[in-house]
Amino acid sequence: ETGVTQTPRHLVMGMTNKKSLKCEQHLGHNAMYWYKQSAKKPLELMFVYNFKEQTENNSVPSRFSPECPNSSHLFLHLHTLQPEDSALYLCASSQDGSEVDTQYFGPGTRLTVL
Amino acid sequence: TQLLEQSPQFLSIQEGENLTVYCNSSSVFSSLQWYRQEPGEGPVLLVTVVTGGEVKKLKRLTFQFGDARKDSSLHITAAQPGDTGLYLCAGALFNAGNMLTFGGGTRLMVKP
Numbered sequence: 001e002t003g004v005t006q007t008p009r010h011l012v013m014g015m016t017n018k019k020s021l022k023c024e025q026h027l028g029h030n031a032m033y034w035y036k037q038s039a040k041k042p043l044e045l046m047f048v049y050n051f052k053e054q055t056e057n058n059s060v061p062s063r064f065s066p067e068c069p070n071s072s073h074l075f076l077h078l079h080t081l082q083p084e085d086s087a088l089y090l091c092a093s094s095q096d097g098s099e100v101d102t103q104y105f106g107p108g109t110r111l112t113v114l
Numbered sequence: 115t116q117l118l119e120q121s122p123q124f125l126s127i128q129e130g131e132n133l134t135v136y137c138n139s140s141s142v143f144s145s146l147q148w149y150r151q152e153p154g155e156g157p158v159l160l161v162t163v164v165t166g167g168e169v170k171k172l173k174r175l176t177f178q179f180g181d182a183r184k185d186s187s188l189h190i191t192a193a194q195p196g197d198t199g200l201y202l203c204a205g206a207l208f209n210a211g212n213m214l215t216f217g218g219g220t221r222l223m224v225k226p
Contacts, residue, residue: 004156044216045214098211101212
């Protein structure tokens with residue numbers, strides 16, 4: 001596979017469930033990102049990892065927990081979510097996290113919280 | 115209030131028409147990017163502009179960065195149904211590294 005892949009593509013979960021979103025990039029990049037895209041708000045940056053180190057947590061509630069075990073994989077662990085967390089969750093990667101670095105996005109995971 | 119305001123939010127036009135999408139802010143950006151997102155896909159980068167007053171062309175698409183680096187526009191000439199999608203602008207603030215701030219998007223539909 002090439003580019004940035006995300007699994008699952010669709011996820012429905014209850015508020016008491018625990019689930020994880022997975023992102024994998026095959027581009028040899030060193031920076032990875034989680035974004036949230038909801039219908040009523042602009043695309044929001046959630047977390048940034050540079051060289052496996054978390055460099056940004058954009059005031060995200062603790063019910064979202066990221067994990068970056070290596071530079072190719074990024075997870076978003078979900079627990080005790082709320083219906084307003086329903087959104088498209090996008091993963092992206094870039095070469096080295098510099099200012100004009102091109103970010104390559106995955107297709108997203110469409111999450112519905114019941 | 116959003117840091118980057120895009121207008122219009124929705125645009126429905128006939129094939130062959132021209133259109134312009136605007137991205138405005140009161141903040142100064144070190145660079146600004148335009149993306150297009152199609153249903154079921156993530157955003158795909160179209161262009162990055164970094165110099166105030168810069169104009170870049172990509173086939174029928176013309177991108178402009180304002181002189182003051184606070185605004186940008188995307189002009190499409192002779193739109194085609196394949197141009198249909200969500201157009202997003204995203205800016206990088208000075209000293210913000212790789213953190214992008216996105217506009218709300220312009221949803222374009224081009225009818226044949």
